[in-house]
Amino acid sequence: MSKKQIILGAQFPGVNNFTVWSDPAAGSQIEFASFRHFAETVERGKFDFVFLAEGLRVREQKGRFHELDVVGRPNTLAILTALASITNHVGLIGTLTTTFNEPYPLARQLATLDILSGGRAGWNVVTSPGAFTGANFRRGDHLPFRERYERARDFLETARSIWQGGDFHIRSPHFDIAGRTGAGSLPQGAPVIAQAGDSDEGRELAASHADLIYSRHGTLEEGQAFYADVKQRLAKYGRSRDALKILPGANFVLGETLEDALEKQKAIRLQQVSPKNAIVFLEQVWNRDLTAYDPDGPLPEVDPDVAVEQLAQGRAARYDNRLETARAWRELAEREKLSIRELIIKVTGRKQFVGTPAQVAEEIDRYVQADAADGFVFAPHLTPGGFDEFVEKVVPILQERKVFRQDYAAPTLRGNLALPETWQPVAKAV
């Protein structure tokens, strides 16, 4: 049996502590030259796509702007369209919320990106954190969790009607709109749809409507479980197992030897989790001001504050049960004798492939062939040169192993991902 081909996405280092700004090699997060370097490098490496996350409000901690991490980014669609102008093959996927956009303007903008890129547009559909971000928008309001997914589904179906061109007239629970658009027959039929939600609702939406999933399940075991779970949801919608590709977010650290790479990884993690940032992470779970604590000392003995009001705003909420998380963290810290900072370094890590280029390539391949993933969305820790070494050293090994393309085979992103060539209406679940 031939081996699965690996999908590679390149996330521009974003607004979070994984992006290391204190390194002398760290460049501008906003100048176009950074985006150009990034996109040209991964296109040289035959990556499937460039990927941008979204956050529509400056993050806050304890009522003040969060100062410790990179902040500031361009408008997602605008920078992707600019990148479409200077690249020829690489896909361009933007994360865009259905909560603070409306179907006609957004569908038209995505059509514009698809047309101007010659069929390389993609949309990572997210449902957005609520009222905090809403303060920057006319609508302002914040939908309850379940309704956000209903709106997302409704939004996607509405967008697909608009992409068919000509008259559209939609009356649905969330939209009552009409018009006639001139931009029919997009190069890809419809942009590639990605989905990032992790709940049952999120997974169902992906199974029924998406081409890709961007997941946070990067380890082998978690990845396999997630992969199996989502792929088995497809049949119900009349879709084949190949119709939805699963791409965990991941990172890599390359070295001359494994020891060298591990050494580098350690240094990078220390840069990512500065002493102050360790306290900020702890505060997200404890929900208390912990600035008086020593990052190199033990965890607080006081319990988390379980009040509803959150100290941290503008982050994807990940700690549903604070008391439970605190208990588990304390246990881990005691067992392994970890300071606050060491603990945070340990528990906030993403999947990292660490080793020589050959080891990293082999490991990526192993994960994909073992159905823990169909590929990865890699987010390097440095802007803009984070992929330079990967493209030079890892990609050729993947190509030699015959699990990654020598060159782009199709003009469109949909084609390169080996998705159905034009978009087919999705059968409704029975």
Added chain:
Amino acid sequence: MTQKSTILLGFGLHANAHGDDLDWRGFWNSLVGRLDGAAEFLTLEDRFADPGRDGLDAILLANWLAPRSRDIGIIAGAPLNFVEPFHVSTAIATLDYVSAGRAGLLIQRLDQHRSRDAGRAIGTLKGFPAVDPLSLDSDTLAATEVVRRLWDSWEDDAVIRDVASQRYVDGEKLHNIDYQSADFRVLGPSITPRPPQGQPLVAFGWTTEGDLALARAADVVFVPAGTGFAGVAAKLRGEGQGTRPKVIADLQVRPDVADVAELVAAAQTSVAQGAEGIRLILPALYRQIASVVDALVPALRADLLVAQPLGGDLRSRFGLPAARNRYAAAA
């Protein structure tokens, strides 16, 4: 004054100008190639919700044109009543980064007919204005103010990358704008750092007397050439609230007339009436562009009415002062 001063030359386009040409990319690529170096600026009107002719999103098209041009200023349109001012502000700021300071925003106040189409295309939504002239006017003013304040919401030196204090950004240099209009509220700050020009140029197309307040929220106003021009220009420069915008005369180039001398004369008249530049409108762009660029532009230049494009940031080319940040503490 005896010395003859030169004026700016631009082109007024819309983002559905490719018409029947199926190769949209090819059309826009060759068009910007022709205009870059020939004109100082182009405006890209957005045909939002124009039934069957809504074309491309103008700001995105502008971001695609910017990396494939060198000097031309790109002023992209948005119908502010029907979109989110926050998204418009970041998208124009991005255009300013991509174009290295050649960006502008064309404020589009759609007429009543188009407004109704646009209203139907987005639906009746909380936070958006009712589709009547007064509501649309005051909402356009409010949205323009929000776009501008968001551009200022980061001070130029907000990013500090200070290893000693472990801080990437100085939170004291980010500012909430907390703007409340009749219909909506925007808190800020922007997610995009202050663009290279500080305030990308803001332009507006004059249609009626009722436009005075909007025109005075802009840096540049386009006014139809002809009998009414002098009066409007005087009004815009007169006493009262707001900016004293630069006034540019809109000159229609009729498709059937290739009379260069006549057009040069019309341009001269506008200049005599106080125009600081002219914007050429080509109703049949596709057929007209070659002759206009090859014959009319050189004629305008030969007459020394029009200077060779200056390049550099767009504000300074229009003679606008460097933009002060309203939130920065006075030095």
